[in-house]
Amino acid sequence: MPQPKYRKIAVLGYRSVGKSSLTIQFVEGQFVDSYDPTIENTFNKMVSVNGQDFNLQLVDTAGQDEYSIFPQSHSMDIHGYVLVYSVTSMKSFEVVQVLHDKLLDMVGKIQVPTVLVGNKKDLHMERVIKPEEGKKLADSWGAAFMESSAKENQVTLFFLFIIEELLLTLQLFTKHVIYLSAIHIFLFCIVWTFVYMFFICKRTFILQTAVEVFKRIILEMEKVDGNAPSEEKKCAVM
Numbered sequence: 001m002p003q004p005k006y007r008k009i010a011v012l013g014y015r016s017v018g019k020s021s022l023t024i025q026f027v028e029g030q031f032v033d034s035y036d037p038t039i040e041n042t043f044n045k046m047v048s049v050n051g052q053d054f055n056l057q058l059v060d061t062a063g064q065d066e067y068s069i070f071p072q073s074h075s076m077d078i079h080g081y082v083l084v085y086s087v088t089s090m091k092s093f094e095v096v097q098v099l100h101d102k103l104l105d106m107v108g109k110i111q112v113p114t115v116l117v118g119n120k121k122d123l124h125m126e127r128v129i130k131p132e133e134g135k136k137l138a139d140s141w142g143a144a145f146m147e148s149s150a151k152e153n154q155v156t157l158f159f160l161f162i163i164e165e166l167l168l169t170l171q172l173f174t175k176h177v178i179y180l181s182a183i184h185i186f187l188f189c190i191v192w193t194f195v196y197m198f199f200i201c202k203r204t205f206i207l208q209t210a211v212e213v214f215k216r217i218i219l220e221m222e223k224v225d226g227n228a229p230s231e232e233k234k235c236a237v238m
């Protein structure tokens, strides 16, 4: 059995969208009905995906809005992100887009393993964001998308989703590294072949030029002396 892999996942989103509820539901299997704003909490859970054990560390972050300063700690040592909005709040949907932009700016990558989650799907009457809108946004990021309800315990799946995303990114990364290495080695060989040929030619050219110079100078010296070069000398120079 392979060793468990450690993966750290941050749960981000606007205030009161259900970040803590989703995390607690996933880790402890219970729904907390009361609302207690989070500063920051960390949870651990072991899960198994495709025969591989993962030691997950989940960081339940404080709710943010578009004006919040994105904490630098949210971009360091984090392997993947769960970005949460509430399907009952347009504001939370707008904020999650700002957060994603800030996240990319901070991480400095075009794409990071992300799952966009539309929570509180049980509140049918209060819904203002359609599933298609969430899906469209996630697609534009190249992220996975799910709707969930912390209340109805529809959460496990998306945490497993993000692990799948992490695995996929890892596989793509490994593939890219192999391709890039092969291309680099190929280019390296070509460049060095050219460099080598250049120096060989240059060296031959220099040698030939040197021989010519000495030939010429001997002939010139002979001319000045008024003596034609002897056959012996010609042969020696040749």
Ligand SMILES: Nc1nc2c(ncn2[C@@H]2O[C@H](COP(=O)(O)OP(=O)(O)OP(=O)(O)O)[C@@H](O)[C@H]2O)c(=O)[nH]1
Binding pocket: 013, 014, 015, 016, 017, 018, 019, 020, 021, 022, 032, 033, 034, 035, 036, 037, 038, 039, 061, 062, 063, 064, 119, 120, 121, 122, 123, 148, 149, 150, 151, 152
């Ligand atoms: N009906 C319903 N209520 C939910 C759901 N998820 C969370 N809630 C409720 O929404 C409120 C806020 O939930 P939290 O989990 O504290 O939200 P949060 O995003 O962690 O809030 P901050 O810590 O302020 O950022 C609580 O009263 C929860 O009971 C859900 O899926 N369905």
